[in-house]
Amino acid sequence: MSSCNLERLKDKIETFAKFGDTGNGGITRFSLSREALAARAEFVKRCERLGMIITTDDMANVYATISGEEGLPAIISGSHADSVRQGGNYDGILGVLTALEAAETIVTEKIPHRHPITVVIWTNEEGARFEPAMMSSGVITGKFAKDKMLTSKDAEGVTFKEALEVSGYMGEEKNRLSADKYMACVELHIEQGPVLEAEGVDIGVVEGVCGMINYEFTFTGQAGHAGTTPMKYRKDALYAAVKTIQYLHDELDKLDSKLVYTTGKIAAHPNIHTIIPDVVKFTLDARHQDPEVIKQVLEIIKAIPSEVEKCQVSYQEAWSRATVSFYPKYIDYVESNAKKLGYTTKRLYSGPGHDAQFITDVIPTTMIFVPSVGGHSHCEEEYTPLEACLKGANVLLDTILSIDKS
Amino acid sequence: MSSCNLERLKDKIETFAKFGDTGNGGITRFSLSREALAARAEFVKRCERLGMIITTDDMANVYATISGEEGLPAIISGSHADSVRQGGNYDGILGVLTALEAAETIVTEKIPHRHPITVVIWTNEEGARFEPAMMSSGVITGKFAKDKMLTSKDAEGVTFKEALEVSGYMGEEKNRLSADKYMACVELHIEQGPVLEAEGVDIGVVEGVCGMINYEFTFTGQAGHAGTTPMKYRKDALYAAVKTIQYLHDELDKLDSKLVYTTGKIAAHPNIHTIIPDVVKFTLDARHQDPEVIKQVLEIIKAIPSEVEKCQVSYQEAWSRATVSFYPKYIDYVESNAKKLGYTTKRLYSGPGHDAQFITDVIPTTMIFVPSVGGHSHCEEEYTPLEACLKGANVLLDTILSIDKS
Incomplete structure (x- = not known):
């Protein structure tokens, strides 16, 4: 069985920690800011190097895809790359980087897969620069009216529309995630709470969102x-x-x-x-x-x-x-793959909201949590040890492959 | 027995309500502001018309004096003319205007008196523009270091020293209130609380400050x-x-x-x-x-x-x-004069601080309270009916004359 690579994942986490580095162990990387665009450029560069095809939709969500062996809809994984002010190096971005690491493992080890595999960056999950949170996953899943979102202003009076237009990442509406092009979604995220660490659990098997x-x-x-x-x-x-x-x-x-x-x-x-x-x-x-x-x-x-x-x-x-429930079959995949790898697991519901809770209304979706040391999140102390990140990446890889085979 | 005049007192209260009028029934009249200087000019004009001699000390406290028949120290009465932001027309200024009305009654009715009688405006009692409160009575009674007070800044960065110098009211240190030139002090003030009104009492006989x-x-x-x-x-x-x-x-x-x-x-x-x-x-x-x-x-x-x-x-x-106690003999004068006039009284301690609490350390001092409707103070709703103000002025007049005879 193939595994993700510790050194490669370390490099990814350390590299992306530079985009918006506060100098105090954290980042300030508001959505579509210069720092966020630099992170996206690095992401695109790395994806293209792996032979992935980049598309963007009208909300600047970035999709990087490796083709599959059969003409099937894609399995998508990823998260967001923006942060709150003086946030940490794991919230959101770890979901992007573990998905990228899983894709890199599949590419470099030539792991057979029937479905295309897409790594995604969702735009403006935090809502720290432009309210509301989970804006772009919300627009493409019909939760928020796009017209209204475009008028959302940051503290300097810049609208989301203006930031979108100058970002270089505004693509076409037809590139949005939809049920005909995608068949499954898995998002890895840090827990942002103290339970997994306190109970000595490696992998949070997320059943839904509270x-x-x-x-x-x-x-x-x-x-x-x-x-x-x-x-x-x-x-x-x-x-x-x-x-x-x-x-x-x-x-x-x-x-x-x-x-x-x-x-x-x-x-x-x-x-x-x-x-x-x-x-x-x-x-x-x-x-x-x-x-x-x-x-x-x-x-x-x-x-x-x-x-x-x-x-x-x-x-x-x-x-x-309202409570959101993830797709039972994929929840089971996360749990069984983690157990096969010898990791301890706990089934739980997410307290915070995530892009995945909107995506699950369009395609079958689930999430994977890794521990947050001390439960810290949305602060510079936010931390998940590299080994714990790698365990998450391995469960993500195996879950993608389980879905691919199903 | 002579009495203060209702129409004259009404004119005083209404005239001074114009200086800093917010248009909503109250005033904003910060210490040494243009509005406060206009009020002082009106005060000086009225005092000079009564033949009073004006002096000011180095903290811009204004003393307006009618001479006595004997070469004795003066009886002083008054309060402050500044307000908080969107304050009322009674806090402070009523103590000045009732003292002026008492002096005017003495002058116009040629009431014999042995001691000079001084009406005073203390500078910057509220501390709303320059901290701390009761600044100038505090400096002349040795509670605050003048040097430090001069550096106090308002929200625009203007120092108290600068405001003092351009006010036109900065006089000499030798003009400060002192025990050789003054023998008694009585300050009338609104209660700023609901007790007198709720209990149907005309005059609060103030025993001290809590x-x-x-x-x-x-x-x-x-x-x-x-x-x-x-x-x-x-x-x-x-x-x-x-x-x-x-x-x-x-x-x-x-x-x-x-x-x-x-x-x-x-x-x-x-x-x-x-x-x-x-x-x-x-x-x-x-x-x-x-x-x-x-x-x-x-x-x-x-x-x-x-x-x-x-x-x-x-x-x-x-x-x-620490608790401040006023001069027992003068407290008794306030009570007995009020009763002679047929007014109801209640002995109480002041909750808020007043200039009189500093002056009492230098010369025998007491205070008179009149009711505050609804207990409102430091707001535009602050109100004491004219008749209640007149009762206070009459008790003040009689108390000054009692002290004069003692």
Whole structure:
């Protein structure tokens, strides 16, 4: 059985770490930025050297394909190459580089395969420069309206359309991924969480992407001077928020232990140490693979009284996502191939969103996770040891070949 | 017995409301701004029309004096004429205008008085343009180093020294208030809180200014992705802060009911809805007239464990103030004069700081409070009905005359 090559994968990871290098172990590589275009140029150069054919679609997604022995639709693998500000060297790009390494192994070792094999870079997954996240996989799978996406502006006022036009990577709509040209998708990604490392697991067998809800709560009380308003006259919006966060913890902790929920953002007005806050807002993000559990979360939210500590309470859904399930046969391939290689595995659902969750609506799709040391992600400390990356690449290679044979 | 004049006081309040008028019922009149200088010019014009002698000291404090029948030190009354951004028409300026009205009554009705009577405008009480608050009364009473104050900068980078020099109100250090030239001080101010109005009281007999402490707490946990970090692995700094705010409420509520405490300011880092906060800070302001109660507050703070919800806890004092007690004889004068006039009274301590709390260290001092409708202050809704202002002016007039006779 053929294996991916450690030294080659090391070279790939180290080379791509230079494009947007912050000098502190991480990268800032916004979508279609100079740094991202340099990374794409290196990707294209390496793919062409392997004899791959490059096409791009109208959202600047880049497809590099090695032909198959039969006139069949292609198996596609890859991820994104953009990062958040001061992000790491693994989120997204590792999915591109392991796919490239798998393709390189197939080419150099002349591994027979019936289907063409495509390595893809999806444009603007992070949404860090142009909102929203997963923009281009979203457009080609009908989740987002392209017209609207083209008007999305970065902090300097540049539209996505303008960045697209000057990138040199804007191709034709007919080159988009579609069910007639592609038959399967596998995306490798870092876990971005602490579970695999903590449990000593090599490979995360991703069954799907957790459903989630995100709510914003607003508490309206009355401002007053810290020194003149007796406690009994107060309508302290921060205290009302504190009581409610505690209530949420108390109630949500009674639900399934796989539920994750986060109150990540809080703002008080006027936020002055000598003024009682009159308006406080906070967010709640909750994720679980089982829609029933999400329903229980909603019931807990709905049970919050309209008045807490004499303050008015209101809330609204900011966004939500239904649970996504990957293709069972390919999930099994990932698991069985990992086990054959002697790697430990764990079945899990992804908390964060990925391009694969959109692609799975068009063609059968699955994902492979590798561990994130300390659970760090979206930061310069993000790290996955080379050996762990190689294990992921090997599972990806074997899964592509399993799909090819099926 | 002579009384202040309703129409005259109305004219004063309405005229001075024009200097810095926001158009929404309030004013923005930063210290030594064009608007503040226009108000000073109107004040000087009115004082000179009454035959008062104007002097200014090196901090631009303005003293307008009517001479007394005997060669005695003066009785001084007044307050500040600057406001916060979008402040009201009563905080500070009402103390100046009621003192001016009392002086005008004495002059026009030729009320005999042994001591000179001075109406004062203290410079930069709010600290809204140049920090700190109560700057000029602080400098002349030795609380703040003048050299340091002169370097204080506004948002445009203008130093207090520069503003002082171009104001036209910078006089000589020898003109400062001192114990040889002044024998008593009375400052009228709005309550800035809801108690007098809620209890239907006309006049607040101010016994002193509450002692206070202000602490900043910091909770340090660990950032993590909202979708990938199981609850058991989390070190959520916001939840640690929530637990601690609840603890503070639970414990501080057991202390004397006159204690007021406020968690006015909170900040979470990175404050993103999909990230577990790694650092959260909040402030605690606590005030009470009895130092023993403040000591109990400190004990409650010290009992906070160094680790809450797996997050590190630290805190430090941002600032504090010891309780200030006013001059008992003058406090009694305020109370007895109010009662003689048929007004209802309540003895209380001021929560906010005032120039008078510094002046009382140099000469015997007291304060008079009038009600604030709805407890509003430092906002455009700040309001005290004209009749309530007149009651305050009458108590001020009679108290000045009581001191004069004593």
